[in-house]
Amino acid sequence: MPKEEPLLRVRRLARIFGSGCSKCTSCTGPLTGTNICSYCHSIVACAGVSFDLYAGEILGVVGESGSGKSTLVQCLYFDSPATAGEAYFKAYKDGQANMLACSVQEKRYIRHHLMGMVYQNPQQGLKLDFTAGGNIAEKLLAAGIYHVGQIRRRAAELLQCTEVPLERMDHLPRFFSGGMQQRVQIAKALANNPPLVFLDEVTTGLDVSVQARVLDLIKKLQRKLGLTMIVISHDLGVIRLLTNRVLVMKSGRVVETGLTDQILEDPQHPYTQLLVSSML
């Protein structure tokens, strides 16, 4: 049997804020405990991040604030340009071309057709002045569907899927509760059936009962649609519930990877041990 090809291959991804110098990567990282280069004072948000993601898999990324988790995903979703590194995405040119090096038009195409993103803060992912339906329409229109009837049918289907009452489809998300805004955001991210979805701290800032419902929903959708996801969280509970495999990050580097159960039961790296032992 031929070996399965990963959906996404990321190699040595780095994002440096500032001028950057040749010593940036060697003098930052978990060993030095900082991500600020002592020579040029650039911030090394993440560096040398490599991993494979297979179709249907959910990969968790954990780490403290400032460990580079969000930067990693922002680079992959083209919100922020990567300083170095390569990423090969099976859905784009059959994984033959480095998607981080393609043109802005191609990046836009990948973003709108092949990826979905749910941000921690719904204000980032939604246009609060557009209706809930309009927000979903934006993604569909960007993918070239110019038929109002079709757009509305798809939007209704997605809102039903994410348990947003249909009568609120033509209301502004500005007047929605946090949990409902988050569900609209999930609906938007799923609009084009993207092969890859990023979830960046989706439940942070929601109260516990709403958190549970959103997690439940994600789990359900994942089973139903066979989604491939990268889930970022500092909450190990969320990671345990959702993910199959996990990357642990500290000071912009991956310090440990493995199966979620394995990492949570038997952490090897001192930082992971600290993280697991401080779990409530």
Place this chain on the structure above:
Amino acid sequence: MLKKKIQSGYNFAFLDEQSKKEIRRRTLKAVAIPGYQVPFASRELPIARGWGTGGLQLTMSLIGPDDILKVIDQGSDDVVNAVNIRKLLAQTTGVRTTEDTREATLIQTRHRIPEEPLEDWQILVFQVPYPEPLRRVEPSEVKTREMHAEADYSRLWVYLYEDIVRWGEITIGAQYPVMVNGRYVMDPSPVPRWDVPRLNMAETLYLFGAGREKRIYAVPPHTRVESLQFSDYPFQVEDFTGKQCDLCGSTDAYLDEIIDDVTGARRYTCSDTAYCAKRRQLKEEAGKNA
């Protein structure tokens, strides 16, 4: 017709030759990239910015002594903006002016395209108040330029979608956004929807000038110009079925609605006054001959 006396002390067509050269260069670039807004160094003129200075500068840089000039404002030759611009150009160039669309080589217009068909030896210059079609959805110029560069028009589309959701139709009357040559979304200046289809695959060169916003753009002849529309909500022009011009009886021209102050009765007349006058004259002559 006698040539009018040229005002002394001014260069031909008011602008100095270097300024004209600059504007012509920008115009060539605009023609080369249909629908793309080319920035230009907008000059000070004896009329205020925003009163047709963009169109005026284009006209001044294009006009030659043999041109025959027509200037209209909302279809009319006799409105104050058109009269003043025509006077300024006539005084500084001495060219012949006309009201006849079929005679003019250069037509400067505010917010209308003349009813009579234009041909390849004519140029139509539009005065544009707001050249940026994305301004409705994005206030930042830096961002709108980026959106044009990436051909990212989804937010404008969402605006149209929401219009349909809220009102059951697209409510944009004038300034209906169009896609030029399959690449750039363009603001056709505030012409009524009626005029928009006439930009498509036309014989004439259309030039657009925005003086205050310092932008020139163009639709060269035989260029595709498509109104943004949904497949289930097609673009529609204004509907004048059952109405006709009170003066010339035309049923296939863009009509202005006039409400009588006393009786409250509605009348309609052609917005293109030269076209209306020509039709009336032809009718009169036909009546005499009969």
